[in-house]
Amino acid sequence: MTYTICVLAGLVIGGLAAWLIASARITKSFTFKIEESERRANLAEGRASGLEATVTELRGQNQKAFEDFTKLRDQFGNENCARVKAETRLAETVQRLEEERILLDDAKAKLTDTFKALAGDTLNNNTDAFLKLAKETLDKVLTDAKGDLGKRQEAIQGMVKPLAESITKFEEHVRTIEKNRQEAYSGLTEHMKLVSTGQQQLQKETANLVTALRKPQVRGRWGEMTLRRVVELAGMSEHCDFAEQVTINTEEGQQRPDLVVQLPAEREIVVDAKVPLEAYLDAVASESEDTRKKAMARHADQVRTHMNILASKAYWSQFSKAPEFVVMFIPGESFFGAAVDADHTLIEDGLEQGVILATPTTLIALLRAVAYGWRQELVAKNAQEISDLGKQLYERMRILAEHIGDIGKGLEKANSSYNSAVGSMEARVLPAARRFKDLGAASGAEVPLVQPVETTPRVLTAPELSGNLDDIQGTPKTGSGYATPPADDGGLANE
DSSP states (O other): OHHHHHHHHHHHHHHHHHHHHHHHHHHHHHHHHHHHHHHHHHHHHHHHHHHHHHHHHHHHHHHHHHHHHHHHHHHHHHHHHHHHHHHHHHHHHHHHHHHHHHHHHHHHHHHHHHHHHHHTTTTHHHHHHHHHHHHHHHHHHHHHHHHHHHHHHHHHHHHHHHHHHHHHHHHHHHHHHHHHHHHHHHHHHHHHHHHHHHHHHHHHHHHHHHHHHTSHHHHHHHHHHHHHHHHHHTTOOBTTTEEESOOEEETTEEEOOSEEEEETTTEEEEEEOOOOOHHHHHHHHOOSHHHHHHHHHHHHHHHHHHHHHHHHHOHHHHSTTSOSOEEEEOSOHHHHHHHHHHOTTHHHHHHHHTEEEEOHHHHHHHHHHHHHHHHHHHHHHHHHHHHHHHHHHHHHHHHHHHHHHHHHHHHHHHHHHHHHHHHHIIIIIHHHHHHHHHTTSOOSSOOOOOOOOOOOOOOOOOHHHHSOHHHHHOSOBOTTSOBOOOOOOTTGGGO
16 A cells, blocks of 8 residues: 555655656746747848838839829920821821812813813924923912922921930830839839748747737746846846745745835845736737727736735735835836826825736846946945045054054163263263273273264154144044944054
């Protein structure tokens, strides 16, 4: 029986360990996919922005080409009207000349018949001469008519030739514009294909990101990563300026806020990053305006509910060093803006309950202020230590000066004793010694003369060393107003 229980316990523990390992791997995999999706989404957005700028520029060029085409088309229309008018006039002139030619031929025939009828036999002899004269007259009339027709044709050709040249240039220009338009349209089509591909890729990545964010574990991990990135951007260091996932035991059980920021003067700020986003994602994915508004209202309700839960936890009662508020971190400006637009009293109600709503921008500003406070605290602490060290150094120098003064007094006393001994030697001892030599009781060199010492030790004249220190500067104090601690003279006072 005991063996069976041990086996079952081993299987349960092994299954639990395998589940924890698999959960950690899945969470790591989702985190990597989310970061990769964000990177691809940012890259696709950059490409889409560039392609949109290119499309805008090509549209402007296409619009300009269309305007030029419209102007040339109007000009071509005007010139075409003029050409039609000239061709109409030419056709009318040719028709009129043809009618005149027909009239001349008819007149010639009638004239011939008339001459034949009138002349009869009496004019038979003169027929050839008359016909010759009539022919000459008719040839002259035809020559004049043909000359007039040639001049008119030359005048019409002079009018039509510039028009034909203008039409030819216009057709060439139109062909060039059409060629450029086709090339621009081909480039625009390629760009639109790239934009469409980028949009599809972006939509795919966005769909993957939305699917991942709908999972509470992935969404919580993403919020914690965003919070950590924001804190690091504010210039703070882990374990020095902030701590993550701090666990505390309360009467209601264990509580674990996402972040605890250390403040100067041993104070703390508690930050929570667990914000629901399901309703916001539904609002973004909705197609109708009514559905979107309802989803945004649900998003504001979810944010308010989470804010009330944070307020009920009362982190400031468990963290004795924390002020009476907790920071509710919302990892996106759009999430916060959508909630405030749907619920205008969200910020005021949060402040009344001790919950401050913070986005990445406002949290960075708050944390930078905290970091500045830390720097000021460090500067004040260093200034205090420098002041204390200066007081100690000053006191030690004073004690050393007193010892040097005692040494000077000793030297002065030794100098005085030396000079007294020299005087006694010269006045009392040396005369007796010289008499020994004069009487022959001593031999050898003369007793050397001993010179008195005229140099005296230099007197310390500084006011700090010649009088009482307390009488000169009063009771020592530090730069911050604290009383000076007992000076460590390194044992000089006892020497």
